[in-house]
Amino acid sequence: MTNIDILLGLQWGDEGKGKVVDLLARDYDVITRFQGGPNAGHSIEFNGLKHVLHIIPSGIFHRDKINLIGNGVVLDPVIFKEEIRALETMGLTPADNLLVSDKAHLILPTHRLLDAAQETRKGASKIGSTLKGIGPAYTDKTGRAGLRVGDILTPSFKEKYDSLKNNHLKQLATLEFDVQSQLDTMEKEWLASLETLKTFNVVSAEYVLHDYFMSGKRVLAEGAQGTLLDVDFGSYPFVTSSNTIAAGTFTGLGVAPGRTGRVYGIVKAYCTRVGSGPFPTELHDDTGDLLREKGAEFGATTGRPRRCGWLDLVALKYAVMLNGVTDIVLTKADVLSGFDEIKVCDAYLMQGKPHTRMPFEQNVPITPRYRTFRGWTENITPCKEYSELPEALKEYISFIEQETCTRVSIVSVGPDRVETIKRV
Numbered sequence: 001m002t003n004i005d006i007l008l009g010l011q012w013g014d015e016g017k018g019k020v021v022d023l024l025a026r027d028y029d030v031i032t033r034f035q036g037g038p039n040a041g042h043s044i045e046f047n048g049l050k051h052v053l054h055i056i057p058s059g060i061f062h063r064d065k066i067n068l069i070g071n072g073v074v075l076d077p078v079i080f081k082e083e084i085r086a087l088e089t090m091g092l093t094p095a096d097n098l099l100v101s102d103k104a105h106l107i108l109p110t111h112r113l114l115d116a117a118q119e120t121r122k123g124a125s126k127i128g129s130t131l132k133g134i135g136p137a138y139t140d141k142t143g144r145a146g147l148r149v150g151d152i153l154t155p156s157f158k159e160k161y162d163s164l165k166n167n168h169l170k171q172l173a174t175l176e177f178d179v180q181s182q183l184d185t186m187e188k189e190w191l192a193s194l195e196t197l198k199t200f201n202v203v204s205a206e207y208v209l210h211d212y213f214m215s216g217k218r219v220l221a222e223g224a225q226g227t228l229l230d231v232d233f234g235s236y237p238f239v240t241s242s243n244t245i246a247a248g249t250f251t252g253l254g255v256a257p258g259r260t261g262r263v264y265g266i267v268k269a270y271c272t273r274v275g276s277g278p279f280p281t282e283l284h285d286d287t288g289d290l291l292r293e294k295g296a297e298f299g300a301t302t303g304r305p306r307r308c309g310w311l312d313l314v315a316l317k318y319a320v321m322l323n324g325v326t327d328i329v330l331t332k333a334d335v336l337s338g339f340d341e342i343k344v345c346d347a348y349l350m351q352g353k354p355h356t357r358m359p360f361e362q363n364v365p366i367t368p369r370y371r372t373f374r375g376w377t378e379n380i381t382p383c384k385e386y387s388e389l390p391e392a393l394k395e396y397i398s399f400i401e402q403e404t405c406t407r408v409s410i411v412s413v414g415p416d417r418v419e420t421i422k423r424v
């Protein structure tokens, strides 16, 4: 029997998960998403082409790999259909190698409207959600009111849909949110997109995965968002609505915890965050702007500029601990080329005292305590071997390894699939 390897983000999302999954997919038979939904934007680049996936696992570009959308995912059929069409335009036939769990929950048009209404109501204290209906869809799931993919194949589906929609309309009226101008079009499109979803293999994914393990297939779970957006351990309430950490894999796929294999933690060489919420190392100066510009830090789902700052070891060590990370994958190291010096936060100074553990309340004055490293000027994107990397970068990597007690086993030096160094 085989185990499941897990790949996930150790920061606030957008660490480069899509790129690394696509790269590692070669070594697996099955790639599966276990949480999140179209709030995710996973970019993959190869042969001069850039592709962004939102719901479909990042193994889809490998025709011989099975891709599976697990029960922990919330699926918007409209976005699913758009993604399928885009892949078909590239000559792929996702219906051949994409399975969908019958227990994944559906995002309704009214979930999206509720997301917008709730954010508007919050005003300055808004979460900065992606407005994809994620929070309301997970609320209905845990509130035992949601609709699941398997429901679309039952005769009473329309009745269930109308009942949930009417419930949402009552909530929207309380929030004084005008919906009628948008709802008709959104609903028509949504109902039509269910026909595309119905042409896919809707399965009891937990059994399918169990059979894969029994037959020796290698399975990789692809996380979305990042550890610091986890609903339990992130900077609550400025989080997403699912468990983004490794533990989410088990409930999000129906896999037993004892099946855990390697856990790949993806870490950007600096930090970014989109949306609201605490970000102790955020830079509001030219250096922050330079990181955004050099790193092309704009959201893959919403296009919003990402907030940028130095690497945060308090947060990173917390993430390594929560996930049981066995391997760190360091991405975007190339973006740091050309900086005179590079800083890393190794403690939070709160009321003058250093803290190396994540505080309960992070929305309080925190001054990062920095360690400073020398920079390097070389363009590292063409490097193929670890030994070719500048000494200053290797020092930076050694420090991360020492502090996290975890090996950096892959270094990404550019967005393309081939711009990656695997350490032996």
Ligand code: GDP
Pocket: 009, 013, 014, 015, 016, 017, 018, 019, 040, 041, 042, 043, 044, 045, 295, 299, 300, 331, 332, 333, 334, 335, 412, 413, 414, 415, 416
């Ligand atoms: P994800 O959500 O974790 O999959 O990450 P995103 O795709 O939202 O954001 C990562 C961005 O960085 C994408 O535009 C990637 O193409 C790009 N990227 C990934 N790895 C690297 C890298 O090593 N260097 C550079 N310069 N860009 C990278």
Ligand code: IMO
Pocket: 009, 012, 013, 014, 015, 039, 040, 041, 042, 127, 128, 129, 130, 131, 132, 133, 134, 135, 223, 224, 225, 226, 229, 238, 239, 240, 241, 274, 275, 276, 300
């Ligand atoms: P990937 O998978 C970065 C952020 C939103 C917002 C908060 C809640 O590409 O790394 P939601 O729409 O989930 O209710 O928004 O979470 N967020 C992400 N930030 N990358 C993501 O996904 C994100 N998905 C959600 O900006 O702050």
Ligand code: MG
Pocket: 013, 014, 015, 040, 041, 042, 043, 300, 301
């Ligand atoms: Mg992203």
